[in-house]
Amino acid sequence: xxxxxxxxxxxxxxxxxxxxxxxxxxxxxxxxxxxxxxxxxxxxxxxxxxxxxxxxxxxxxxxxxxxxxxxxxxxxxxxxxxxxxxxxxxxxxxxxxxxxxxxxxxxxxxxxxxxxxxxxxxxxxxxxxxxxxxxxxxxxxxxxxxxxxxxxxxxxxxxxxxxxxxxxxxxxxxxxxxxxxxxxxxxxxxxxxxxxxxxxxxxxxxxxxxxxxxxxxxxxxxxxxxxxxxxxxxxxxxxxxxxxxxxxxxxxxxxxxxxxxxxxxxxxxxxxxxxxxxxxxxxxxxxxxxxxxxxxxxxxxxxxxxxxxxxx
Numbered sequence: 001x002x003x004x005x006x007x008x009x010x011x012x013x014x015x016x017x018x019x020x021x022x023x024x025x026x027x028x029x030x031x032x033x034x035x036x037x038x039x040x041x042x043x044x045x046x047x048x049x050x051x052x053x054x055x056x057x058x059x060x061x062x063x064x065x066x067x068x069x070x071x072x073x074x075x076x077x078x079x080x081x082x083x084x085x086x087x088x089x090x091x092x093x094x095x096x097x098x099x100x101x102x103x104x105x106x107x108x109x110x111x112x113x114x115x116x117x118x119x120x121x122x123x124x125x126x127x128x129x130x131x132x133x134x135x136x137x138x139x140x141x142x143x144x145x146x147x148x149x150x151x152x153x154x155x156x157x158x159x160x161x162x163x164x165x166x167x168x169x170x171x172x173x174x175x176x177x178x179x180x181x182x183x184x185x186x187x188x189x190x191x192x193x194x195x196x197x198x199x200x201x202x203x204x205x206x207x208x209x210x211x212x213x214x215x216x217x218x219x220x221x222x223x224x225x226x227x228x229x230x231x232x233x234x235x236x237x238x239x240x241x242x243x244x245x246x247x248x249x250x251x252x253x254x255x256x257x258x259x260x261x262x263x264x265x266x267x268x269x270x271x272x273x274x275x276x277x278x279x280x281x282x283x284x285x286x287x288x289x290x291x292x293x294x295x296x297x298x299x300x301x302x303x304x305x306x307x308x309x310x311x312x
Contacts, residue, residue, distance in 0.1 A: 044227025046081030105187030
């Protein structure tokens with residue numbers, strides 16, 4: 001379903017599918033034989049099946065909840081793959097309800113996916129979203145990198161973030177994952193408390209970009225990488241093949257600078273840091289494997305890190 005926002009911008013599911021098939025499958029498809037490429041495309045095809053574009057919202061996630069209420073009130077199943085896009089957010093926030101500055105000029109969207117995956121596979125949704133974001137920005141010429149688990153950074157400054165939440169639909173009680181994405185593209189003015197730690201693509205590249213083109217690219221990459229995650233799950237269920245067990249994490253590691261870094265770790269690291277360690281690796285299911293100062297090794301699947309070194 002296409003949604004015309006009244007201001008001359010239409011985000012078409014057909015165009016998302018076209019980019020998925022003719023760009024993403026060409027870019028990444030050499031790693032897979034043709035039948036596997038087709039499976040990945042089919043798995044990712046629902047992304048953007050219902051797309052809304054708004055001038056302003058409180059949060060994109062709130063709008064998803066409203067849509068689901070309307071669908072279920074009319075005895076309909078809300079579509080998995082629904083995408084909500086806003087030009088600006090009034091109440092943008094990240095982890096632990098931290099405010100996220102989301103004025104015009106950035107990419108702000110949320111994606112709803114039905115909870116159909118194994119828990120250990122669904123845990124990788126922030127990783128596939130991060131991959132899609134980083135690939136999108138790198139195509140613009142900026143060599144951004146991913147920091148475990150949900151930050152998109154360049155030269156030590158945050159230019160994007162991903163927030164994954166679970167949601168039960170209001171009437172039927174079905175489970176969904178909501179993936180919120182925010183990327184600073186053309187916006188330049190940040191509140192004083194963010195100026196030293198945040199940046200935008202425009203800051204680093206010195207020019208503005210067409211946001212609709214970036215959104216199309218991002219949605220196609222989300223479709224490909226979510227399709228890849230479903231394919232990885234199919235392989236795990238069917239054959240437990242080590243060659244396919246870590247498809248997502250292998251790609252994420254190619255785009256990340258986390259392994260080898262000295263970090264401070266905590267569930268909410270800004271308010272309650274727990275310990276310091278060196279990141280040794282990331283497990284196939286997204287666990288951060290760290291070496292403590294006493295030589296022991298620990299794996300964390302939740303929480304967050306702050307880099308303590310200056311390696312770039």
